[in-house]
Amino acid sequence: MIKKKILAGMLSAVLVLTTNVGFASADTDKFTDINGHWGQSIINEAASLGIVGGYPEGNFLPDNLMKREEFYKLIVNVLTVKPDTSNTAVSFKDVDPIEWYVPTIKTAVAAGITKGYEDGAFGVGQMISRQEAAKVVASVISTDNLDTSKNASTAKDAAIIGEWALPYVNVMFQKGYMQGDNEGNFRPTMALTRAEAATLLLNVKKKETVIKGPAGVTPAPEITTPTGTAGCQRAHSVTAGAFTVGTGTAKDPYEVSTEAQLNHIRVHMSEGGYYKLTKDIKITSDFATMVSNTSTSAPNWSEGNFEPIGTEGNPFVGNFDGNSHSISGLNITGTVKGSTELGNIAGYAGLFGYVDSKSTIDGLTIEKSTITGSAYVGGIAGYSKGSITNCVLGESSSVTGQINTGGIVGYSKQRLKSNINKGAVEGTNTNTGGVVGTIDVEGDALYGCVNKGTVKGKSKIGGVVGFIAASSATVNIEKCSNAGKVSSSVNFAGGVAGQVDGSAYGVYITDCYNTGELSGEGINGGIIGYAMGSKTKISDCYNTGEINGKNSGGIVGSNEGDIEKCYNKGKIIADTEAGGIVAYQNTGEGHIQKCYNDGNVTANSNAGGIAGLSKDKIFNCYNTGNIKATDTAGGLVGLNYAPIQRSYNAGVIKGSNGIGSLTGRNRAKLTNCFWLTATGETDIGYEDSGSSKNIVMRLSKEQLSGQVKVKLDDGFQLLTNYLNNKDTSKVWEYTYRIEEAASSESASVISDGGGIVPPISISTTDEKGNVISSSDLNSGYIYPSLIDLKR
Incomplete structure (x- = not known):
């Protein structure tokens, strides 16, 4: 892939230091990549003096970070007095005796320059930080003629200079070999580049007459841990995005404060590092990539300004702490060849494209951003096997996909907790949710997630989740809610979930509610569009929003499970089958109990206070809402095929044909059921074969x-x-x-x-x-x- 734009540049500062480890000839004519670089003349001079060299390919790589063994090689190059190493043994636990750097480390040990880390490691492969480099250089030069009016205390970040390094950093300030950047920071933990190392060591070589180690003196360990203190902990070309604070650990995460550093995470995305956002970030540059015309599989993200971090083949492995900050200005959209069924639109679209199971993302808000893709599309992540908590898609943001589209994540394989969508989410096909398109987990799946934005799509559209199935174990959805507008063009829109499947194992939906408006051409429910399977259990939920569709229910559109202790106060409107609790109660092992309706229910046919059409048990329920239908309207059920027990109606029933204060049309037994005199003329509109009554009474x-x-x-x-x-x-x-x-x-x-x-x-x-x-x-x-x- 070729970058459309690359933020070249450094933290301006003569932060000094850079290295060579190429070990090729220092013939400056071979350096093909330094023309126009700020260190061009310095690098050429340092090469001519044998301090640095290039790589066999003819490159110098001036902006590459330098490892510890590479920097020590340069120090050995500038020594004017080199010790005898014939009797020097190297016992560092991470030093391979056959590697190229062994003679360098032997010389450094014999010269008394290094003792490594306290744990017995030298630190092979780790980036050398500015304060570590200061200690090494200060150990081989004279401390005469110091300008004592200068010291490291003048740096704004002097407090984070290691106690072990401070005397050496002071020497470097007083000698004039190192200083702060344009902002007044020394940045002690920042890694060095090859160009910076060349600058430092050329100055030392030209100004110092004697450069030698304190042989005979046992040096103290450089720092207390073998992890290093540089920003980035692996070698790569440095841009303005290189991390300058933190080491990527849980206790010392990489600090992300610029858009370039956000983009830079992809360089480290497989390392399992820790990242912390330290300020709000707005994307103003173009970090998107394009692919060559010959590529047939790699996505081309050049239509947007940012490429998702992580792919299915190379997922993001790490821990990202949004720290209650926001990222805005994202425009993520891409194409891919050979995907005609999805319109050649790239999938796995989001700030993070694919998140590994070892990863966490917390406390992040996406504002004023646009994210578009085919399958697996989300504001925070397209596809996630990791934990995503306390994240928000802002109200000026939009997420558009085809399959598995969500405001926070398109497809999740781990529990989602306390995530909020305020933006616009659209799925042109199936499985679209304000928070997540599809979630596939065992046990606790969704807790405290909220939708406040608009959600629309074709089928299985939910304010919180589009689709969830209990395929291998029970699944729980708890304390989730919707206050936004949710609509479907084909079927199954729900305030909380479009469709849940409790056929194999239980799906438990508890303490959820909807206050938003639902509309669509198919079956809609205030909490669930389609509650599939007899093992689905819905309890302690309520709806106050208006539900409008072909078939509409205050709690569930089409129900095959149990509904208990739920109520509706919203207006329910449908073509056929409108119910205060369910539109369509299917035949199965489920039932409706301890529920009531206080909202007005209207349909052309089959309208009921509890169910529009019922084929399963209803008991301990009541209705106080007004029910209206041209054909078949009942205070409890419009068209009834199953027993109803211990229930009553106190709402007014209106219509033309088959109008009853309890059921509009009845084919089952009613027991201990009561209706208020003023609600209608009769208890049952039409009585068909199978209809019977036991203690059914009109009451004042x-x-x-x-x-x-x-x-x-x-x-x-x-x-x-x-x-x-x-x-x-x-x-x-x-x-x-x-x-x-x-x-x-x-x-x-x-x-x-x-x-x-x-x-x-x-x-x-x-x-x-x-x-x-x-x-x-x-x-x-x-x-x-x-x-x-x-x-």
């Missing part, structure tokens, strides 16, 4: 509220007794305050401010019920409520 407002008891074969009882019938633990309660209870044994109980009115467990011969507090009678909810379910 006073009977439904418990002001008057209900009389059946076993005497007068409060309605809550019949609703709680056969439940081992009580499900129903009245929550209003009372002035006089229906039974003397509960007369002292006051609800809503210190207790509740317990169900009366005995029948009486008196129909007198509770006397409700006048304030609650006028303003409180007086009909039976579900225990532990918020109204």
Whole structure:
């Protein structure tokens, strides 16, 4: 690949130092890559004096970083007095006795220049830092005639100069061989380049008459650890993006403060290093790449300004701490040949293209950026096997893909926690989510993730996740929410998830909610578009947003699992099958229980307070919303094929054909079901074969509220007794305050401010019920409520 633009340049400063280790002739005519370089004349002179040399290919590589063994080679080159090494043994644990650098290290040891690190290593292969170089040079020169008016204390970053290095750095300042950069920083941990080393050692060679080591004196170890203190910890060509602070460890991460350093991560992306963003970064330069016309597989990112970090073949392995900072101005878009089915658009698009399982990304925000791709497209990452937490896609950002598209990550193989999408996410095909397109994990999958942006696509479109399946173990989605607009052009839009699959193992969705608007041509649900599989469990969720589609449900569009302790207060609109809780309740092992609807539900046909069409059990549910359909409208279910038990309707039902206060059309048994007189003319609109009733009763407002008891074969009882019938633990309660209870044994109980009115467990011969507090009678909810379910 060829860079369209490369930020050449250095930290201006005569930061000094650079090296040769090419070991070819120093014939300056052979250096083909220094013309116009700031160190051109210095390098030529240093080569003519035998200090540095070039590489066999004729290059000098002036901006390459220098390793410790390479710098010691240059020091040996400038010594005016060289010790006898015939009896010198080298015992450093990382020195290979057959390598080229052994004679150099022997000379350095014999001259008393080095003792290596405290752990017994020399540090082969590590970059030499400015403070390490200062110690080496100061050890071989005279300390006479020092300008004591100068010292390292004048550097802004003097506090980070190692205590072991400070005396030597002072000598270099006082001799004038090293100084700070244009910003006044010495940058002690920054690695040296070959051009800088040439500058330093040429000055020393020309000014010092005697250059020798303190032979006979045992030098102290250079630093306390063998990891070095340079910025970048591997050799590569230096641009303005080279890290200057940090060593890439957990305790000392590389600090990323410029757009070039952000781009520079790709040079180190397989090393497992640690990176920390220290300020907000805006991409103003062009870091994208293009490929040759002959390439058939490499993506061409030249249409944008940044290339994703990490590929499937060479993923990002590391730990990136956004440190609550943002990256803005990203434009990531690419093409690839031979991918006609995806329009020759490149995939794995995001700030990080492919993230390895050993990696973490935390606390990062993407602002005012545009990311486009085919498959696996996300704001933070296209495809991730690592951990992504506390990340945000900002409201002025957009992510567009085809398959597996997400505001934070396109496809995730690890848990996502506390991530937020505020931007625009669009998937032209399937599996699109505000946070993640598809997530494939075992156990905890999504926790505390939020969508506040717009999400639209073709199929399996979710405010938080497009698609999730429990293929090998149970999966949990907890405390996630949507407040944005979600729409699908074909099918399955959900406020939290487009489709979940609990066919093989359980998918548990708990404590989630939707307040956003959903729309589309197919099946839509406030929480889940399609809850597939009998092992799907949805509990403690609610919807207050408007749901509009061909089939619409306040909690689920099409349901095959269990729904418990959920409620809807949003407006539900559909062509056919509209339900306050579900549009379509499928045949299976699932059921709906302890749920209620308080929103208005409208459809051309099959509208119900709980379900538009139900083929599975419903019990302990109620409706207070207004239900309207031209054909088949019911307070609980529009078209019913399954048992309904211990439930009631208090909402008004309107329509032309098949209108019932409980069901519009019924083919199953209703048990202990009740309906308010004012809600309609009859309990069931049409009764087909299989329809039956047991304790199904029209009630007055006073009977439904418990002001008057209900009389059946076993005497007068409060309605809550019949609703709680056969439940081992009580499900129903009245929550209003009372002035006089229906039974003397509960007369002292006051609800809503210190207790509740317990169900009366005995029948009486008196129909007198509770006397409700006048304030609650006028303003409180007086009909039976579900225990532990918020109204």
